Amino acid sequence: MILDPILYLIAYPPLWQVLILGFLGSLAVAMVAIWFERKAAARVQRRIGPYWASPALGGFLNIIADMVRYVLQQLIIPGTVDRLTFYVAPIAAFIVSILPVIFIPLSSRPEFWPVASMDYSLLIALALSTLPPLLIIAAGWSSNNKFAVIGSMRESYVITAYELVAVVSILSASAATLTFNLVHIVDAQQPFKWLIILNPIAFLAAVLAVLMSTSAFPFEIPESEHEVVAGPYTEYSGALYAFNMGGAYVRRFVYALIIALVFLGGWAPYVPGPGPITGYVIPSIIVVLKALIIVLFISFLRAVYGRYRLDQALGAAWRLAIPLAIVGFGWSLLLAYIGVFH
Amino acid sequence: MPPKISLKKLDRRGGLFEGVKSNIHTLALGVKYLVDPQRSTLLYPKEYIEHRPGYRGFIIFIKDKCISCAACARICPSAAMKMVRVTEIDPKHPDKPRQKQYPVINYQRCIFCGFCVDVCPTEALYHVPFHDIVYENLADMFLSLEMFQVEPQRPATSEGLPVVYEVDEIKGLVKRRKS
Ligand code: SF4
Ligand code: SF4
Numbered sequence: 030m031i032l033d034p035i036l037y038l039i040a041y042p043p044l045w046q047v048l049i050l051g052f053l054g055s056l057a058v059a060m061v062a063i064w065f066e067r068k069a070a071a072r073v074q075r076r077i078g079p080y081w082a083s084p085a086l087g088g089f090l091n092i093i094a095d096m097v098r099y100v101l102q103q104l105i106i107p108g109t110v111d112r113l114t115f116y117v118a119p120i121a122a123f124i125v126s127i128l129p130v131i132f133i134p135l136s137s138r139p140e141f142w143p144v145a146s147m148d149y150s151l152l153i154a155l156a157l158s159t160l161p162p163l164l165i166i167a168a169g170w171s172s173n174n175k176f177a178v179i180g181s182m183r184e185s186y187v188i189t190a191y192e193l194v195a196v197v198s199i200l201s202a203s204a205a206t207l208t209f210n211l212v213h214i215v216d217a218q219q220p221f222k223w224l225i226i227l228n229p230i231a232f233l234a235a236v237l238a239v240l241m242s243t244s245a246f247p248f249e250i251p252e253s254e255h256e257v258v259a260g261p262y263t264e265y266s267g268a269l270y271a272f273n274m275g276g277a278y279v280r281r282f283v284y285a286l287i288i289a290l291v292f293l294g295g296w297a298p299y300v301p302g303p304g305p306i307t308g309y310v311i312p313s314i315i316v317v318l319k320a321l322i323i324v325l326f327i328s329f330l331r332a333v334y335g336r337y338r339l340d341q342a343l344g345a346a347w348r349l350a351i352p353l354a355i356v357g358f359g360w361s362l363l364l365a366y367i368g369v370f371h
Numbered sequence: 372m373p374p375k376i377s378l379k380k381l382d383r384r385g386g387l388f389e390g391v392k393s394n395i396h397t398l399a400l401g402v403k404y405l406v407d408p409q410r411s412t413l414l415y416p417k418e419y420i421e422h423r424p425g426y427r428g429f430i431i432f433i434k435d436k437c438i439s440c441a442a443c444a445r446i447c448p449s450a451a452m453k454m455v456r457v458t459e460i461d462p463k464h465p466d467k468p469r470q471k472q473y474p475v476i477n478y479q480r481c482i483f484c485g486f487c488v489d490v491c492p493t494e495a496l497y498h499v500p501f502h503d504i505v506y507e508n509l510a511d512m513f514l515s516l517e518m519f520q521v522e523p524q525r526p527a528t529s530e531g532l533p534v535v536y537e538v539d540e541i542k543g544l545v546k547r548r549k550s
Contacts, residue, residue: 069405071410072404072405072408072410073401073404073405073408075404075408075409075410075411075412076410076412077410077412077414080414329401329405332401332404332405333397333398333400333401334397
């Protein structure tokens with residue numbers, strides 16, 4: 030068939046996973062998430078939200094118009110900033126945010142992995158996903174603006190709150206399945222032994238950590254606009270601001286992908302078959318849809334929650350989330366001891 | 372000795388259980404509104420508010436009823452109403468032109484308090500129940516005697532549907548389409 034080479038080209042893992050899913054996919058997910066965030070908040074708060082740009086689509090074109098505006102807007106660089114860091118930090122943060130996608134398998138067939146071996150992929154993906162906050166702090170620091178510096182400081186405080194929770198709660202999957210290999214973790218959950226059912230405590234802790242790390246409500250502390258304008262992004266405008274804002278949504282999406290694999294069973298109950306369509310495209314779409322559900326849930330929280338103070342967030346993390354994560358880890362050890370997955 | 376300040380101790384509600392319960396309640400309430408929203412935004416050109424009788428909107432002047440008493444101009448708290456002098460020719464005595472005074476209004480100043488309408492002894496002024504009209508420049512807002520007598524067209528009525536807002540005891544302010 031003539032289609033086969035084209036299919037294989039599209040399903041070539043670096044192209045499909047990094048460019049199509051990683052870049053365009055996260056862009057689309059970010060747009061849907063932003064639209065849903067505004068629309069859901071409006072519905073709950075008795076408003077209508079985006080509407081007039083396209084009444085039939087619920088105002089979705091409004092988001093595209095916003096993006097076009099960001100890209101075409103004048104890029105204002107204040108005279109007092111540290112120029113190199115100011116330029117590089119948001120772009121680097123955006124790229125580093127996408128990087129973990131390379132180590133996230135979207136199929137159990139080895140020919141469709143972007144890297145040769147998926148051993149330790151969970152560890153590497155987690156490690157890479159903890160990098161962007163440092164670049165955000167650098168962006169705020171280089172802005173040389175009091176709001177940006179306060180925002181960066183808040184970000185660095187919040188890191189101390191969620192980092193441990195994220196790592197411990199997500200690694201509890203490794204404790205239960207006795208492997209760092211994401212493919213094995215997903216295969217162990219086939220067909221419906223999903224960790225969200227078997228270990229909801231760790232799932233809750235992981236979602237809390239994602240909320241804090243991507244500054245979603247109720248932990249939107251670093252860039253809370255009522256207090257510090259836009260936090261680390263105060264001095265940014267135009268395309269660089271779009272990188273900053275998009276980076277947060279990309280990180281949310283990547284975390285959601287990891288959680289979808291680890292807790293929601295990845296492509297389970299589907300079993301990837303041979304060929305690019307059944308072996309790669311369908312399972313990856315299943316995973317992305319599961320991740321999208323998590324992203325939309327996180328967006329929905331904006332409608333119902335207020336914002337915690339910094340000390341309240343740190344208190345909630347150390348008093349509630351870290352014990353939760355540790356209990357979830359212990360629960361996973363118990364699961365492994367009983368031998369649920371083997 | 373300074374007075375001792377006694378701080379009232381607030382009883383912190385519940386512990387972990389209360390926290391979990393209130394969070395679940397919050398989420399459930401949010402989902403309820405997400406599924407069944409009760410919006411009160413007015414989609415303006417597509418909908419317009421049908422005001423009740425007695426709404427103090429734009430003011431229209433009926434020249435034939437006016438007795439030129441100037442009560443309206445005197446009571447106006449923001450000096451929006453002014454008397455202008457016009458020369459009229461009475462059909463019965465065409466050879467003797469008369470000087471008369473009539474009010475004109477300046478909508479740059481009017482606060483729609485309705486005093487002028489209330490004070491007029493002959494009901495020569497009345498309100499129309501809306502005030503969504505756009506003037507293209509400031510000078511247009513100073514109405515001439517002729518303009519003051521014309522009832523303006525409400526722009527939203529051509530394409531919009533009338534709605535009313537009602538206060539519901541449970542739902543709060545609700546918007547209803549008028550059939
Ligand atoms: S409504 Fe009030 S402010 Fe307006 S012209 Fe009449 S008296 Fe003056
Ligand atoms: S109060 Fe009435 S009658 Fe008197 S001048 Fe004004 S509009 Fe005319």
